[in-house]
Amino acid sequence: MSATVVTPSSPIATAAGRVRDWLTNPKYGPVIVTAVLLVGMFAVGATRYRGFTNPQVIANLFIDNAYLIVLAVGMTFVILTGGIDLSVGAVLAMSTMIAASLLQAGWAPGVIIPLILLATSFLGLAVGLMIHYFQIQPFIATLAAMFLARGLCYVISKTTISITDPVFTALAQTRIPLAPRLSITPSVILAVLVVIVAVVVLHYSRLGRTVYAIGGSEASGVLMGLPIARTKVLVYVISGFCSGLAGVLYSFYTLSGYALTAIGTELDAIAAVVIGGTLLAGGYGFVLGSVLGVLVLGTIQTLITFDGNLTSWWTRIFIGALLLVFIFLQKVLTARRT
Structure with missing residues (x-):
């Protein structure tokens, strides 16, 4: 009898196999593609536009999108359970209107900000209770909340309310230096803290494990004795809280409240989460992936701004195209795993 000879795989073949496994994994594949896409876009910008790689340009990405990062964090919790929240843009606008109107009335910022966070969290609680206990589809429940929040904006005021409060003005104008000619705003620090807390909660707490379990299989989660009802409600409370905080950060950014603020921002948040690798069906995704999506x-x-020849509508076109590509990618990867 001839002995069977086992030929060890070469290191290159082993590495290639691991890379292929990661790319075809629905958990990691879309996130890796997003990271590669982001690097590729910066490479294109660096070769075409002078000053595109200036560190302050990169810092401005976080400054301009701090509020959207916070919105995307809350949306990640919701989509991980297989839900959706269409109210976040309207709740953001409502938060700016509450802040601006109460500041104009002489209220202290130390009272207004907690009040906004409490009110938006309560709205999220109401939405979560409707979804779980009354079996209303998330699309319908959050659509109702969107109309409610947007309508309350018009009840407060139909015109722009400027914010002149010294505390809000100081937070809007403050720059935290990181290096010579490189600075960020306090809003970026708050957004980073929210991301860190969300990562810890999702990956190192029972709440996080239950969120992923609901997205994977809610019935299995019930059989395992997980607190499904409480968690399904809580993710909408988290989304409401993040929407309120995003509204506060947006108030710092614009120093105003306006009823038409953030129309369509809920779609930006959803797009960022999906492009960041979170499956719309739930169960797979990372907060850091959503940050990459933002x-x-x-x-x-930024590329469109540097180009100067394209209108802002091209942003929507490119985002729509990317969203379709990533949804198709999700379908392909999940189909291969089934």
Whole structure:
């Protein structure tokens, strides 16, 4: 009898196999593609536009999109469970209107900001209760919340309310130096803290494990004794809280409240989460992937600004095309795993 000879795989073949496994994994594949896309977009910008790689340009991505990063964090929790939240843009606008109107009435910022966060969290609680206990589809429940929040904006005021409060003005104008000719705003620090907390909660707590379990299979989660009902409601509370905080950050950014603020921003948040690798069906995704998705959207806008020949509508066109590509990618990867 001849002995069977086992030929060890070469290191290159082993590495290639691992890369292929990662790219075809629905958990990691879309995130890796997003990271590669972001690097590629910066490479294109660096070769075409002078000053595109200036560190302050990169910092401005975080400054301009700090509020969207916070929105995307809340949306990630919701989409991981297989839900959706269409109200985040309207709740953001409502938060700016509450802040601007109460500041105009002489209220202290230390009272207004907690009040906004409490009100938006309560709205998220109401939405979560409707979805779970009354079996209303997330699309319908959050659509109702969107109309409610947007309508309340018009009840407060139909015109722009300027913010002149010294605290808000100081936070809007403050720059935190990181290096010579490189600075960020306090809003970026808050957004980064929200991301860190979300990562810890999703990956190192029972709540996070339950969120992923609901997206994977809610019935299995029930059989395992996980707190499904509480968690399904809580993710909408988190989304409401993040929407309120994003509204506060947007108030710092614009120093005004306006009823028509952030129309369509809920779609930007959803697009960022999906482009960042979170499956619309739930169960797979990372907060850091959603941050990459926000940076991709911001980089598209930056490229268009540097070009100077394209209108802002091209941003929507590119985002729509990317969204279709990533949804198709999700379908392909999940189909291969089934």
